[in-house]
Amino acid sequence: MIDIELKKFKRVLKDENLKLTPQRVEVFREVCDSDEHREAEGIYLALRKRDVNISRATVYRTMDILYQHDLVQRMDIGDGKWRYEHWLDCHQHDHLICIRCGTIVEFISPQIEEIQQNVADKFNYKLVRHVHQLFGLCKQCRKSPVSVN
Amino acid sequence: MIDIELKKFKRVLKDENLKLTPQRVEVFREVCDSDEHREAEGIYLALRKRDVNISRATVYRTMDILYQHDLVQRMDIGDGKWRYEHWLDCHQHDHLICIRCGTIVEFISPQIEEIQQNVADKFNYKLVRHVHQLFGLCKQCRKSPVSVN
DNA sequence: TTCTTTTTGAGAATGAATCTCAAATGAGAC
DNA sequence: GTCTCATTTGAGATTCATTCTCAAAAAGAA
Numbered sequence A, B: 001m002i003d004i005e006l007k008k009f010k011r012v013l014k015d016e017n018l019k020l021t022p023q024r025v026e027v028f029r030e031v032c033d034s035d036e037h038r039e040a041e042g043i044y045l046a047l048r049k050r051d052v053n054i055s056r057a058t059v060y061r062t063m064d065i066l067y068q069h070d071l072v073q074r075m076d077i078g079d080g081k082w083r084y085e086h087w088l089d090c091h092q093h094d095h096l097i098c099i100r101c102g103t104i105v106e107f108i109s110p111q112i113e114e115i116q117q118n119v120a121d122k123f124n125y126k127l128v129r130h131v132h133q134l135f136g137l138c139k140q141c142r143k144s145p146v147s148v149n
Numbered sequence C: 001t002t003c004t005t006t007t008t009g010a011g012a013a014t015g016a017a018t019c020t021c022a023a024a025t026g027a028g029a030c
Numbered sequence D: 001g002t003c004t005c006a007t008t009t010g011a012g013a014t015t016c017a018t019t020c021t022c023a024a025a026a027a028g029a030a
Helices: A004-015 A022-034 A038-050 A055-068 A112-124 A139-143 B002-015 B020-032 B039-049 B054-069 B110-122 B139-143
Strands: A072-076 A082-086 A094-098 A104-107 A124-137 B074-075 B082-086 B094-098 B104-107 B126-137
Touching: A004 A022, A004 A055, A022 A038, A022 A055, A022 A082, A038 A055, A038 A082, A055 A072, A055 A082, A072 A124, A104 B020, A112 A124, A112 B110, A112 B126, A124 B110, B002 B020, B020 B039, B020 B054, B020 B082, B039 B054, B039 B082, B054 B074, B074 B126, B110 B126
Parallel strands: A094 A124, B094 B126
Antiparallel strands: A072 A082, A094 A104, A124 B126, B074 B082, B094 B104
């Protein structure tokens, strides 16, 4: 799975005259191998945990390259940190987030997509991208009492 | 217009055992008197411009009180800054944002609201709030060439 | 291998937001 | 009105994610 994607990444690097470094490859691998929505710090820590020698700066820089070239998706749920997820099969989707435990579920709605397009048309905007996040309480969190520490 | 709202604010302060200070009133007035989507810094500067003696800290603190009590709405368009707007008539709405000039248009779609609810139900989440932002190019920006500085 | 350019890492810098704490100020009691 | 005391304010320090800096290391074309 990563092999095909790694080729895409290598193509991007070549096209942009960027060098193929072990650090960049490891960051890409780390992102592709997880289905989580992680912050740069989490990706950095995961890399250190598996003994990849890399600095925070390089993780941040690489995530930016990946994002700029549509190899990862990123989201901001309002806490001032970017969360990244791989974008292997380019499934456009939006997010449903539990405000208590942080669990993130992905959803797609062609109907919403269509209405969004209509809204943009109505106001004479050319739609480029969108952010759609639903915040709520998941089943488990509705059941369990709030823990007070 | 602000009179009725000011009463609401005073009620909140009283209910929360918070004091009615000139600074708090001025911040609330400043927010109510504009239809812009401004950052705390912008609100602070506007207050200073009309010779209100206030500190940044107090502006931030007051915006937080207003937000926590649903007297203002706030949004984050991904640049790490909260933008505030008054919430006088509590019109629930979402935003369409021009990625070049920053113009923000408000829109409402009962259809989308309904689908959102269905999505939350499907995943067994109790919907609490949502963020829905459409990013695109407005009419003017599509026409005018990009200025390079 | 050599050479040139890019990349890396460590730590400094940035910037929005929050925190600290002494001095100032509300507002209830008298 | 004024006393009293908890709350609020302001100035500057702090936080924290992210970006920047720059010397040393590495990529990769020749």
